[in-house]
Amino acid sequence: MNDRTYTRWSSSDVGEADAFAYWSDVVCDTFVGVVMRPGPGRAFEGRIETSVLDGIGFAELAAGAQRVARTRRLIARDDEDVLLANIQLRGRARLEQNGQAVELAPGEMAFADSARPYTLEFTDVFSQLVVKVPRSWLPHRRSLSGATAVELGASGPGRVVVDFLVGLNRLQGADPAAARALLPHAVDLLGAAVSWAGGAAPLKASAAALARERVLRFVRGNITDPGLDAAAVAAGCGVSRRTVYRALAEDGVPLTELIRGLRVSLAQRLVSAHPDRTLAAVAHECGFGGEA
Structure with missing residues (x-):
């Protein structure tokens, strides 16, 4: 958006x-x-x-x-x-x-x-x-x-x-x-x-959060890609899939839930800003596989 x-x-x-x-x-x-x-x-x-x-x-x-x-x-x-x-x-x-x-x-x-x-x-x-x-x-x-x-x-x-x-x-x-x-x-x-x-502690938090921030930034920046999954995130961040899962574990939000939540938020903003767009168009723009 x-x-x-x-x-x-x-x-x-x-x-x-x-x-x-x-x-x-x-x-x-x-x-x-x-x-x-x-x-x-x-x-x-x-x-x-x-x-x-x-x-x-x-x-x-x-x-x-x-x-x-x-x-x-x-x-x-x-x-x-x-x-x-x-x-x-x-x-x-x-x-x-x-x-x-x-x-x-x-x-x-x-x-x-x-x-x-x-x-x-x-x-x-x-x-x-x-x-x-x-x-x-x-x-x-x-x-x-x-x-x-x-x-x-x-x-x-x-x-x-x-x-x-x-x-x-x-x-x-x-x-x-x-x-x-x-x-x-x-x-x-x-x-x-x-x-x-x-x-x-700020320094400790910064070191521990580095992988997590990298993962979150990549996911947010590629949320409209329908092929976004653990393998794509790991490759985009230059880490292993295990590291991706560990990076998100502290927040208690699985990667699939994070992706779905961000796509839903984007869809809500698109529908609000462009009420004339069809549901199929919104789904496509947000990276969903279909209207359902």
Whole structure:
């Protein structure tokens, strides 16, 4: 899929009395369903610029004080399973999830898991970049269950991930094709960052994850090939089939399930973007053997 969509919203598009209600609707449509409350004091102002590049969402927002809560009721109503990487650009934020709380300063990043309740609080004006990734795209999915509201500081290996994502978001506007080429590396870096947030030492995680990241990158890059199987992945990555299976074992997702899940996700995006296409055409574009 080669579509990039871009949208801009601002509270100034509506009257002051409707500004926060309008903002709440935009946030829920952009990320996941949440309950929002404005902070005290001045009239609310907010703007958000969003883009979706090959299934990965980027949203840069600037707004006034507010509190955001994702509740169990909303999770039951909206079962979207995504990781939200929140990068603080200006001001401060507090994220709480799974009984853990982190304070974010500019240059720091924290993860929120959409499948579990969380709260985000901003006591003053702020700006953030939020990257939204389907959890099925990430390695180390299981580590999220116990270590979500964990921040990666403004220095060390976490800073490399932050700088890459901020730079990639800027690159989209100037050169979408180059940004698309770099997108798999963003997913790989986020996977490594999730591992670090789960408690793995960065250097150890990087060494252990090398084969896994290579396999995942190859599978994602060749997902439309109907001949994609363990032998093709092994040959493409320059490893044995046994290594391919071992590389995926930690995530508990067999290769066939990974391929099928990625193809289904691609098919969903194609159907959404091109509702006029036949099911047979979508199946062919996604690498399926047939409509069934």
